[in-house]
Amino acid sequence: MASSDHIVLLDFLGSPFGMRVRLALAAKGIEYQIEEEDSTQSKSSLLLKLDTVHKKIPVLIHNGKPICESLIIVAYIDEVWKDRCPLLPADPYLH
Numbered sequence: 001m002a003s004s005d006h007i008v009l010l011d012f013l014g015s016p017f018g019m020r021v022r023l024a025l026a027a028k029g030i031e032y033q034i035e036e037e038d039s040t041q042s043k044s045s046l047l048l049k050l051d052t053v054h055k056k057i058p059v060l061i062h063n064g065k066p067i068c069e070s071l072i073i074v075a076y077i078d079e080v081w082k083d084r085c086p087l088l089p090a091d092p093y094l095h
């Protein structure tokens with residue numbers, strides 16, 4: 001991870017999909033900020049801007065680039081920080 005990396009997770013506490021991403025970030029030892037959505041309020045303008053298709057959390061924002069869908073985010077994290085704690089098997093069939 002470059003020291004200039006800026007990582008924000010748009011999430012709300014209690015979301016199992018958000019937790020999947022939090023666990024991946026923790027396993028890799030990646031520092032990040034949380035932008036907490038309020039599940040009792042209407043969706044934030046940030047969420048509506050970043051996930052124009054499903055408008056769902058979690059959204060990972062890496063240096064300003066949004067990545068949506070928790071499994072895709074986990075695969076992205078694993079690929080970008082591949083030097084640390086592999087999350088996904090190298091061979092998806094054999095493992």
Ligand SMILES: N[C@@H](CCC(=O)N[C@@H](CS)C(=O)NCC(=O)O)C(=O)O
Pocket residue numbers: 015016017018055056057058068069070071
């Ligand atoms: N397939 C998505 C599911 C995400 C999802 O359902 N997020 C919920 C919170 S747990 C959400 O944002 N719901 C708001 C809505 O459905 O409008 C993923 O894996 O990221």
